[in-house]
Amino acid sequence: MENTINDELLTRYLANEATASEKALVERWIALSAENCQYLDTLRQAWQLADARQTLDYVLDEMNMDEKWVQFKQAGEKPVSSKRPFAILAAAAAICLLMIVNWQWIDKRPSTNIALSTRPALHDSLHHATNTTGVPMKLTMGDGTGILLADQSALTWREPFTHNRAISMTGKAFFQVTKDDQHPFTVISGEITTTVLGTGFEVNSFHDIRVRLYTGKVMITSSNTGRMKNKVYLSPGQEFIYGNRIIVHSFLQNTASATRDSHPAEDPYIANSEENNWYMFNNQSLEEVLNQLEALYKVRIIYNRSDIKDIYFTARYERTESLASILARIAKLNNLKMTDNDSVMIIRK
Amino acid sequence: MTLLPESRQQDLSFHDLRLESNFETFFKALYPQLCVYCKIKYNFNVHLAEDIVNTSFSKLWEARHTLNPTLSAKAYLFKIVNNQCLNTLKHQKVQDQYTQAQLNIADPLSATDDLDLKQLRDAINMAIAELPDQMRKIFELNRHDGLKYTEIAALLHLSVKTVETQMSRALLKLRKKLAAFIR
Numbered sequence A: 001m002e003n004t005i006n007d008e009l010l011t012r013y014l015a016n017e018a019t020a021s022e023k024a025l026v027e028r029w030i031a032l033s034a035e036n037c038q039y040l041d042t043l044r045q046a047w048q049l050a051d052a053r054q055t056l057d058y059v060l061d062e063m064n065m066d067e068k069w070v071q072f073k074q075a076g077e078k079p080v081s082s083k084r085p086f087a088i089l090a091a092a093a094a095i096c097l098l099m100i101v102n103w104q105w106i107d108k109r110p111s112t113n114i115a116l117s118t119r120p121a122l123h124d125s126l127h128h129a130t131n132t133t134g135v136p137m138k139l140t141m142g143d144g145t146g147i148l149l150a151d152q153s154a155l156t157w158r159e160p161f162t163h164n165r166a167i168s169m170t171g172k173a174f175f176q177v178t179k180d181d182q183h184p185f186t187v188i189s190g191e192i193t194t195t196v197l198g199t200g201f202e203v204n205s206f207h208d209i210r211v212r213l214y215t216g217k218v219m220i221t222s223s224n225t226g227r228m229k230n231k232v233y234l235s236p237g238q239e240f241i242y243g244n245r246i247i248v249h250s251f252l253q254n255t256a257s258a259t260r261d262s263h264p265a266e267d268p269y270i271a272n273s274e275e276n277n278w279y280m281f282n283n284q285s286l287e288e289v290l291n292q293l294e295a296l297y298k299v300r301i302i303y304n305r306s307d308i309k310d311i312y313f314t315a316r317y318e319r320t321e322s323l324a325s326i327l328a329r330i331a332k333l334n335n336l337k338m339t340d341n342d343s344v345m346i347i348r349k
Numbered sequence B: 001m002t003l004l005p006e007s008r009q010q011d012l013s014f015h016d017l018r019l020e021s022n023f024e025t026f027f028k029a030l031y032p033q034l035c036v037y038c039k040i041k042y043n044f045n046v047h048l049a050e051d052i053v054n055t056s057f058s059k060l061w062e063a064r065h066t067l068n069p070t071l072s073a074k075a076y077l078f079k080i081v082n083n084q085c086l087n088t089l090k091h092q093k094v095q096d097q098y099t100q101a102q103l104n105i106a107d108p109l110s111a112t113d114d115l116d117l118k119q120l121r122d123a124i125n126m127a128i129a130e131l132p133d134q135m136r137k138i139f140e141l142n143r144h145d146g147l148k149y150t151e152i153a154a155l156l157h158l159s160v161k162t163v164e165t166q167m168s169r170a171l172l173k174l175r176k177k178l179a180a181f182i183r
Helices: A007-014 A020-032 A034-051 A053-062 A065-074 A286-297 A323-333 B020-042 B046-063 B073-091 B097-103 B117-129 B133-143 B149-156 B160-177
Strands: A097-101 A125-131 A137-140 A146-149 A153-159 A166-170 A173-177 A185-189 A192-203 A209-222 A232-234 A238-242 A246-250 A278-285 A300-303 A312-318 A337-341 A344-348
Touching (some): A007 A020, A007 B160, A020 A034, A034 A053, A034 B020, A034 B160, A053 B020, A065 B046, A125 B046, A146 A153, A153 B046, A232 A238, A232 A278, A246 A312, A278 A286, A286 A300, A286 A323, A312 A323, A323 A337, B020 B117, B046 B073, B117 B133, B117 B160, B133 B149, B133 B160, B149 B160
Parallel strands (some): A097 A173
Antiparallel strands (some): A097 A192, A125 A153, A137 A146, A185 A192, A209 A232, A209 A238, A278 A312, A337 A344
16 A cells, blocks of 8 residues: 555545545545555445444334335335335435425416326336436426426436336425325425425524425424324414424514424323323314314314315414404404304304 | 255256146245345345346247257256346346446356255354444344444534444454355
8 A cells, every 4th residue: 555545544535534635545546456446435335334233223124025016016106205114314415405396387387298108107207307406496297397407406306207106315405386186295305205185385504404384384204103103284374394393483574373392292182181281283184173172162162164174273362362262363364254153153155 | 934944955947847746836936036146135125135036037938849858857957047036137237347247257156055044044143143333233223223334423423434444344254254155
């Protein structure tokens, strides 16, 4: 070996601790001879073996091959990767995504080719896009979805995309999603999977993964069921934070929409224990919320189920707050009318 | 977790694969192995590895009727996985020349690489456990906990130079202990 090259430097190089000039030095040294290249390669193999422990633990202890086979058989029909329980490997990466769904695109969507739906179920292939150009890069998917991929960001998906609208993402991207009820649009970032249910939202993360919802609805699931076992549905104005704690709170100032820094969304119903002078609803259906308020205040609340269908709600209230003011806020947020009839409350469209 | 105990029995011909139950057995036996390969040869995370492995099995599924029925399906599968991995690296437009150079090395994966995953895990755990205490601590703080050299030095009240030396010695020891898995 040359004077300037030693094992410490090569180890630093593998550990990504080398300076730019040291890297250049190592790379020049590798280019000098096949032996040099081979020498570093054996070190790198040892390095990667040591790093493979997490993967081995996952493969040996958690991987369910019956499940993998079923997923494989269904590939091409459905997103195979949307519920994959992979280990926490992407945690260190800054993950950030901006997603907007454009409802106007519904009718402009190119009609799906019939030939496509008759293709063999397993006919799909993996595609990647990586942007290192320094400026955002424009992409258009097979289903018409437009993507603006930020610098230092990457996407992975399967073709035909119209069949299997799942995208794995690192970095930051802006999506204009074409609506298609038959094929859910899914973005996977680390452990967190966000499924578009017809919506405008932003997923943004630095150390944590964050999902911000502006309009419509999204469903969030985690592959790490030990941390988060239930699905989380967001209402407009809510932000989901998947960090040290799992939090759902309102990100819009001046909206009565919800709480700030509420509790983890682990359990959709946070018990209203006696010692607390507040209680909260965590992504519960409005029906559940109204039923609980009814029990809590011992006042009859009348509503038409179809009027409040598909409305989910997160909020924290002080016990001292009156039922009328709570209901008024709920009504206002969801474009409902509230009538205070002394002994009964009426909620309707 | 289904893994054929005897890895040598995993290979099948294309003729065998035409029976779906054989394909299923083959899939279940090789899927975990290939995921681990993508990690130890290309440093791909599980997510990416599984995508590559799934795509490769899809290609095998499509080809199983058209290829010579006497050929080894396993050799063909390893070839596909290898090509998928290389394509992925190329798509990543990796800047560093070492990785580029690695693309030109012909034999990163081959069907002869039969490997008992449990044995591999035990060997790696053992190799790391056998490092001297201080060295192991430094190595784990870097590899397991992702701390930078300077952070480890500060945490353990050591000089950065000591951390460098210990990291490098740890790596050399691991290379020696894991030589059976290194080519």
